[in-house]
Structure formats: structure tokens, C-alpha cells
Amino acid sequence: MIEAEPANFSPIDGAEARIELVDWYGKPAIRKARMPKPYRIELLDRTIRSRRTKEEVEILHACKLAGVDCPQVHFADPISSEIIMEYIQGTVLKDFRGDTENVLRQVGSKTARLHLNRIIHGDLTTKNMIISGERVAFIDFGLSFFSDRIEDRAEDLHLLKQALKSSESTRKANSQFEEAMNGYLDIAGKKDTAAVKKQIAKIELRGRYAQVD
Amino acid sequence: MICLGIESTAHTFGAGICELSPETGFKILSDSKDIYRAPEGSGIHPREAARHHVEVCSDVIRQSLETAGKKISDIDFIAYSAGPGLGPCLRVGAVAARSLASYFDKELVPVNHAIGHIELGKFLGDLHDPLVLLISGGHTAIAGNSPDGWKIFGETLDLTLGQLLDQLGRYFGLSSPAGSKIEVLASEFKFNEKEMPHLPYTIKGNDVSYSGLLSAAKDAVAIGQPKKAVSFSVQEAAFAMLTEATERALSFTDRSELLVTGGVAANQRLSRMLQTMCDSRGVRLSVIPRQFAGDCGAQIAAAGFLFRENGYTVRAEKALVRQSWRIDRVQLGSGSKRKRAVA
Numbered sequence: 180m181i182e183a184e185p186a187n188f189s190p191i192d193g194a195e196a197r198i199e200l201v202d203w204y205g206k207p208a209i210r211k212a213r214m215p216k217p218y219r220i221e222l223l224d225r226t227i228r229s230r231r232t233k234e235e236v237e238i239l240h241a242c243k244l245a246g247v248d249c250p251q252v253h254f255a256d257p258i259s260s261e262i263i264m265e266y267i268q269g270t271v272l273k274d275f276r277g278d279t280e281n282v283l284r285q286v287g288s289k290t291a292r293l294h295l296n297r298i299i300h301g302d303l304t305t306k307n308m309i310i311s312g313e314r315v316a317f318i319d320f321g322l323s324f325f326s327d328r329i330e331d332r333a334e335d336l337h338l339l340k341q342a343l344k345s346s347e348s349t350r351k352a353n354s355q356f357e358e359a360m361n362g363y364l365d366i367a368g369k370k371d372t373a374a375v376k377k378q379i380a381k382i383e384l385r386g387r388y389a390q391v392d
Numbered sequence: 393m394i395c396l397g398i399e400s401t402a403h404t405f406g407a408g409i410c411e412l413s414p415e416t417g418f419k420i421l422s423d424s425k426d427i428y429r430a431p432e433g434s435g436i437h438p439r440e441a442a443r444h445h446v447e448v449c450s451d452v453i454r455q456s457l458e459t460a461g462k463k464i465s466d467i468d469f470i471a472y473s474a475g476p477g478l479g480p481c482l483r484v485g486a487v488a489a490r491s492l493a494s495y496f497d498k499e500l501v502p503v504n505h506a507i508g509h510i511e512l513g514k515f516l517g518d519l520h521d522p523l524v525l526l527i528s529g530g531h532t533a534i535a536g537n538s539p540d541g542w543k544i545f546g547e548t549l550d551l552t553l554g555q556l557l558d559q560l561g562r563y564f565g566l567s568s569p570a571g572s573k574i575e576v577l578a579s580e581f582k583f584n585e586k587e588m589p590h591l592p593y594t595i596k597g598n599d600v601s602y603s604g605l606l607s608a609a610k611d612a613v614a615i616g617q618p619k620k621a622v623s624f625s626v627q628e629a630a631f632a633m634l635t636e637a638t639e640r641a642l643s644f645t646d647r648s649e650l651l652v653t654g655g656v657a658a659n660q661r662l663s664r665m666l667q668t669m670c671d672s673r674g675v676r677l678s679v680i681p682r683q684f685a686g687d688c689g690a691q692i693a694a695a696g697f698l699f700r701e702n703g704y705t706v707r708a709e710k711a712l713v714r715q716s717w718r719i720d721r722v723q724l725g726s727g728s729k730r731k732r733a734v735a
Binding site: 192193194195216217218219220222223227301302303304306322334338341344345348385 | 540544549550585588593595597598599628629632635636639640642643644664665666669672673
């Protein structure tokens with residue numbers, strides 16, 4: 180349990196939703212509302228927002244059962260496309276300046292737990308992981324889905340690698356990613372990890388005009 | 393500095409002359425082109441496109457000099473599109489550039505075609521450090537510059553947006569490029585929820601995927617859904633996916649400018665969607681003017697200045713082409729201005 184420090188959180192108008200701090204029966208909580216996107220036609224927009232809200236709640240629940248830290252859901256409504264969930268105070272991995280080695284190993288092992296429970300995060304970037312003391316929690320399951328295909332697992336990790344690369348030098352990012360893969364190996368075992376790694380290499384080659392390093 | 397840029401990556405053979413000086417800034421003096429037209433219902437045949445380029449090459453270059461009111465002796469250096477693109481087509485431009493450079497003793501600069509789209513867009517839109525949405529037959533990528541070169545924040549996992557539209561067009565019996573014809577078809581659809589085919593919307597993080605959308609669109613046509621409705625639905629899904637991915641990338645990178653460039657940038661529906669999204673985020677949107685959206689010589693000349701400054705000048709015998717020269721593989725910026733290589 181985190182002590183209820185005074186919550187310090189300014190609303191975020193994210194690409195996907197508006198995230199704000201609300202009061203949930205005396206406790207700080209996060210309200211995630213998928214706002215209508217006026218660039219989409221209404222039919223498409225409505226379908227996408229309500230589908231994603233429902234899926235996110237289902238996934239958050241499955242994530243808890245898989246033993247992976249994520250926000251607890253308090254309330255959800257697919258029609259208004261909003262979810263009220265636990266507020267986890269901490270630093271996002273993108274801005275984290277501590278022992279990244281240990282953190283990335285945890286990121287890797289938790290990703291493996293998700294994958295072994297058929298959960299694909301779908302947006303595994305360094306903005307979607309919160310470091311709170313010893314705790315590493317995953318957030319934003321807005322693009323998550325259920326699948327046990329090696330391809331989907333590999334795509335998840337490929338995105339993590341891309342995210343690391345977009346804020347670090349290629350060399351540093353590669354070693355960070357290696358650390359995460361070590362954590363993955365701890366949980367998923369040799370066979371699965373090798374299969375996923377092989378598939379990641381294939382995905383990298385699939386990018387347009389890609390080539391072998 | 394005056395640069396003659398030669399473009400020949402795919403269907404377009406183009407020659408453009410641009411001037412860059414500290415006093416007057418950037419100016420396009422001329423931009424001539426001749427586009428290979430594929431037969432109805434088919435795509436670009438690389439050999440046939442290359443044959444077309446050989447036939448029009450000298451006329452296009454001559455015309456660019458005439459329009460600019462310049463003689464070949466006024467040209468300071470020659471830039472050519474070295475990739476990515478179709479091998480046979482690229483080679484025509486490279487041969488033309490090599491011949492001119494060695495005969496008239498000019499500096500020769502290989503240029504990355506994609507960066508050509510971006511550089512021209514930056515000059516024309518007066519942009520400094522935009523996030524770039526590059527959409528054409530060869531690219532669908534969201535890119536941003538960093539100290540050690542261009543980085544890709546999201547891209548298509550399979551087809552490009554141009555390919556999606558061209559292949560759908562081909563299925564309709566239209567010739568490539570078919571984007572503008574699909575746009576007309578889509579605009580003729582009278583919106584009605586029940587008649588709108590239900591197509592997949594596939595976005596994975598910052599990446600998009602169009603292959604499932606294409607298959608579903610073809611299936612919809614096969615069971616008798618009208619082309620207008622399918623075109624409308626394809627545009628709405630494909631563009632919304634891309635707008636969503638772009639919004640994510642804008643949010644991730646915290647940029648305040650968005651440049652849209654490449655052939656599909658000419659699509660009005662996509663521009664409107666992006667404008668709506670940018671307005672809601674307070675981002676300045678700059679869409680490259682229609683006449684410079686597609687492949688052209690001016691884009692190669694515009695990028696020529698950047699590549700020359702970064703030490704890409706080569707001798708004629710080293711002026712090669714590279715069919716798959718990814719934008720995030722181009723070495724620019726950081727480090728010494730040592731000799732750079734295309735290959």
C-alpha cells in the first residue's frame with residue numbers, strides 16, 4: 180500500500196483519452212475518458228471507443244489474475260467510454276533516472292507473465308510503465324488484446340525496443356532491451372524466449388527497406 | 393548555390409532546379425517532370441517505367457534548365473535520387489546524373505528520396521523541427537529528426553497507404569496511381585450507416601497495418617457492395633488509423649509542428665482529418681502544396697544541399713543506387729563531416 184501522499188497530477192490530454200485525477204469516495208483515483216475524436220466519422224468513433232473501453236477493463240482484470248501490477252478498476256461505462264481506476268503514484272519509465280537495469284529486468288519478466296496468460300499489451304512503450312518504489316506497474320491497456328501467437332508477443336516486445344531506441348542511443352537501447360529479455364527468460368523459459376526472439380528478428384526485417392545489423 | 397536535382401525512383405522522371413543562398417533563402421527555379429502511366433487496371437512495371445524514363449530524360453532535364461532560365465554552366469552541383477526505389481528506374485536517373493556531372497565537371501551528390509520529400513516540405517512550409525508524416529506509394533512512416541539522424545516513430549507493418557489505394561484501384565480496374573480516383577469515388581458516397589461496409593481498423597501502438605483492410609475491402613466489392621461505399625469506408629478507416637498513430641507520435645515526442653508530405657498528402661479528406669486532430673492539440677499543420685506532393689526533381693535538389701553539406705559528394709564511378717535505403721539509415725548531423733557513403 181502506498182501512503183496517501185498528497186496527489187500531484189495534472190490532467191493529461193493524451194492521444195487516446197483524457198486522464199484526470201478524481202476523488203473516488205475519499206481516495207484519489209484516475210478517470211480515463213476516451214473522448215470523441217472529431218476527425219473520425221461518428222459511427223467509427225463510437226464503435227472504437229466503446230469496444231476499447233470494454234476490452235481494457237477485461238484485460239485489466241486478467242492482468243491482475245496473472246500477477247502483474249496494474250491499476251485496480253473501480254468503475255467503468257462503455258457508453259460514455261470512461262473507466263475509473265486506482266491512482267498509482269510514481270515516475271514513468273521514460274523519465275526514470277535510477278537503476279534501469281533492475282527495472283528493465285522486471286519489465287521483461289512481467290511482460291512474460293502477461294504473455295503466458297495470453298495477454299498482449301499492445302502499446303508497450305516506456306511511457307506506459309510506472310516505477311513506484313520497488314514496484315513496477317503497467318498502465319494503459321487501451322490497445323491490449325488476448326492472443327497466444329508468438330507473432331503478437333514478438334510485436335509487443337518489438338514496440339518496447341523501438342520505444343527504448345527512440346529515447347536512447349541505439350547501443351544503449353539494445354543493451355537495455357537485452358536486460359528486459361533476460362527478465363523475460365526468467366519467466367517464460369528458454370524455449371518460448373528463443374521463439375519470441377527469432378520472431379522479433381523477423382519483424383525487424385519486415386519493416387520497409389529493412390536490413391540486417 | 394544552384395542545384396539540379398534528378399528524380400527517378402518510381403513512376404516519375406523529374407528534374408528540378410533550386411537555389412539556396414544566405415540572402416534570398418530557398419527558391420525553386422524550375423520543376424519539370426514526366427510521369428509513366430501504367431495501362432488501366434495495372435501497376436507500375438519497373439522495366440516499362442525505366443524505359444519511359446530513358447525516353448523522356450533529356451527533354452525533362454532540358455526543360456528544367458529552360459524554365460529556370462539557366463545554362464548548365466550556372467549549375468553548381470547535381471543531386472540524384474539514390475534510393476529507396478525501383479532499381480531499373482533509379483539507375484536511369486543515376487546514369488543521367490553521372491553523365492552530366494562527368495561531362496560538365498560538376499559535383500555529384502546522391503540523395504535519399506524520402507528525405508527529399510521532407511526537406512522540400514520544410515523549406516516550403518518554413519518549418520524547423522517538425523514531426524513528419526510521409527505518405528506515398530513507397531512510404532507510410534511517422535518520422536522525426538534527432539541529433540543522430542531521422543528516427544521512425546511509427547510506420548506501416550505491411551502495405552503503404554499509396555499501395556493500399558493503388559491496389560484497391562487496380563481491383564476496380566483503374567491504373568496506378570489511383571489515389572485521386574478513389575478520393576473522387578469516396579466523395580460520391582452518400583453517407584448512410586447501413587450501406588457502409590464494416591472494415592477492420594488495425595493499429596498496433598504507433599504502427600498501422602493495411603493488408604487486412606485491403607482484403608476486407610476486396611471481399612466487400614466481391615459480394616456486390618458499391619465501389620463508392622467501399623472507397624469511402626477504406627478512406628475513413630485507413631486515414632483515421634493513420635491520424636490516430638500520428639496523434640500518438642505527436643504526444644510521445646511533444647512536437648508542435650506536423651509536416652505531411654508524399655504523394656498521398658494531396659488527399660483532401662486526409663488533410664481535413666489531420667487538421668482537425670492538429671487543431672485539438674494546438675499543433676501547426678503544414679501539408680505540402682499539391683504540385684510538390686508527388687515525386688519531383690525539386691525535392692531532390694532541396695535535399696541536395698543537406699547531403700552535400702554532410703559530405704555525401706561522390707565521384708562518378710561511386711555514384712551508385714540503393715533500392716532499400718531506409719530513412720533511419722541515413723547518416724546526417726552528428727559526427728565529423730567525413731565522407732559519407734550511400735552503400
